[in-house]
Amino acid sequence: MSTGNASRTGGEWVVEALRAEGVRHVFGIPGVHNLAIYDALLRQSAIGHILARHEQGAGFMADGYARSSGEPGVVIVTTGPGATNTLTPLAESYAGSIPVLVVMSDIPAALVGRDLGALHEVVNQIDCFRPVCRWAEEILDGGAIAGDIQGAFDLFASGRPGPIALSIPVDLLSARGGGRIVEGRGRGRPPCHVEEIDAAARLLASARRPLIISGGGAVAADAGGELRRLAYRLGAPVITTVMGRGIIPETDALWQGVLPNKRATEEAIRAADVILAVGCRFAHRSTQGLLLNLSFSPDQTLIHLDIDPSVIGKIFKPRLGIVGDARDGLARLADLLGPGRSRAEWDVERLRVLKTSANERYTPEVADFIRVLRGALADDAIVVNDQTGVNYWMEWFFPVLAPRTFLYPVGSATLGYGVPAAIGAKVANPRRQVVAVVGDGGFLYSVNELATAVKYGLGIVFLVLNDARYGAITYLQVNPDFPALARAFGAAGARVDSPAALGSALARALAEPGPTVLELPVAVEPPWEL
CATH class of the missing domain: 3.40.50.970 (Thiamin diphosphate (ThDP)-binding fold, Pyr/PP domains)
Incomplete structure (x- = not known):
């Protein structure tokens, strides 16, 4: 009308x-x-x-x-x-x-x-x-x-x-x-071509070691159920891009890791004979970046399904490209394969070892921080990242249990994202926990927006990891008293003396009706093995 x-x-x-x-x-x-x-x-x-x-x-x-x-x-x-x-x-x-x-x-x-x-x-x-x-x-x-x-x-x-x-x-x-x-404009996402889905189903049915790489396009299509159904029918490990995290819970046995985490994903990708990439554009930062340098061998079959034809073949030329909606494509692939037992020949124990491996930079202190943070939050809590040392580790090791709950400016790697993005997330999801994990430098990029959080009474926790420097470039800086700064805005503010005290501090902050700034003095080295 x-x-x-x-x-x-x-x-x-x-x-x-x-x-x-x-x-x-x-x-x-x-x-x-x-x-x-x-x-x-x-x-x-x-x-x-x-x-x-x-x-x-x-x-x-x-x-x-x-x-x-x-x-x-x-x-x-x-x-x-x-x-x-x-x-x-x-x-x-x-x-x-x-x-x-x-x-x-x-x-x-x-x-x-x-x-x-x-x-x-x-x-x-x-x-x-x-x-x-x-x-x-x-x-x-x-x-x-x-x-x-x-x-x-x-x-x-x-x-x-x-x-x-x-x-x-x-x-x-x-x-x-x-x-x-x-009013009520009829809209729909384009379906996948029938012949292309038929061809993809035949390739996947013949696979001995199928693997799925799932990106943000699958999240945008709300295709989590369809993806999990297909993965279990194939017995295929699932690797997600950073934007695709949470499409299946990362406690799921088939979830293998985040694409740029070379230790968890590179060997699995090389061992796969048929790879289905869905809603994934193989962004250079994650596939040709600091750690993973992804490539496919001539004897591997790459199927690339995406709603945007311009991303198919831009970095890796697939054997079969499919243009269309991820949810439609995954559902029809699962339907064509039908019920039955997986024929996959994966070494499940080896995959498990790869999934949990990390270099020596992943210290017990960082692991404890991530464990405590995850344990303090509900499964559907929204964690908003900025760009600081611990965020790089969280990109790989913070367990994401639902889609759209791990926000990270991976595309531009910009400072100053965390505070305002957390405000937007809380406005959209007022009944869910929202925590922003930011460095001292990134927090000061957008600390003015703390006034917005106070004005609208938004119960967000801003967790500031203070190492008194722009850690990625090591230049020293002078910082304010962050809890006092928070109180000057009308927010609550407290200093957490050690990671061991973080859990109880988060519990108190999450119970506050308005915003809280928690300062945790800690220095975290990024994971880069240059």
Whole structure:
């Protein structure tokens, strides 16, 4: 059903289109050019607004919201610097295939691109966003505002997710005009081709050592049940990418490890005769990076299933490429293989040894920290990572028990992600535990957003591992008193003297109605064997 032709301001059409798409929260900061959107937000109650302290924070909040819930995150920002402050979050959302929509104002339409020195002008502002967005568009017709916003949600639902940026001149946001809203738009992800699934089933049926590599695309497709069903039918170990963690519980006997963890995965991959990669783009950072240098031999068969045809064959050429939805493909593969016992010939004991192996840098202290943290949290707790020494170890060894519960900026490896992304995750999941694990350097990148957590009474624990340095580059720095800083914002703050005291400190912090900063003085070396 469509409704339209009512006279509304451009800002009202923005809000009405978001409402029609089921948006419940937006993150942003008002400015002189986007006030028409904020006026419209104030006149309705379906969409709540979360006021960030910096547009970069708003962008990371939207990423955390989307990453933890599966629903698109929405950001509202103003012209010029307000808009460009979202570029780093969008770079991370692009790398992670996270659905984030940024709606930004722009200078008056007649001035766009003319470089006349208008207030907040960034010449051809939208061009800054094209490299980090699936779609970036300047809207120059007020009647197209609602349709373009709904079109963004069409793209989120039908293909590989990723950020979208829409720029709307201030005069179009303020002017009244017509438009059209389509309620209940029918959307679906493209199914896999029947012949390609048949061919894949034949290859998998003949495998002696089948193996599955599952990525974020399987999580986006909500394909956990289908993946586990196929893995057990084949007797196939499952390796997940960082973005794919939790697709099956990592306590499951078939889960082998996280792809870049060379010690757990390299030997298994080399031993496999048929590999099914699903929803995985073999990102260079994880496959040609600091540790794992992945390759496939000529006698191995690679089947690559992904919703995005552009990633198939980009790094590794498969014997069989399948374009389509991961859930559809996995379900039909399991149906074709039918019931029966696995014929796999894996050395299960050897796989178990590989799964638990680690180098000498993985100290008992780090292992105890991870054990205590996991034990203090519910199975569905959301753990948000920044970039610090222990996060690299958590990437491999923190047990993830459910999808969308381990948030990590693996694509861009940016500092400053953890605090605002945890806020977004808590807004999306108010009844679940949320803990951000950050270093002292990364915490100070976005500590201003602690004010947002206090304002909305968000019961998040920010666990700051303080080694008094930017550990990855070893330059010393001078830090504030973190618990005192937290209290200055109106949050709770405490220092944890040792990892042994962490469990009880977390229990007290998780019981607080608002945010808590816990400082744990500790130095953790990253796992890199360079």
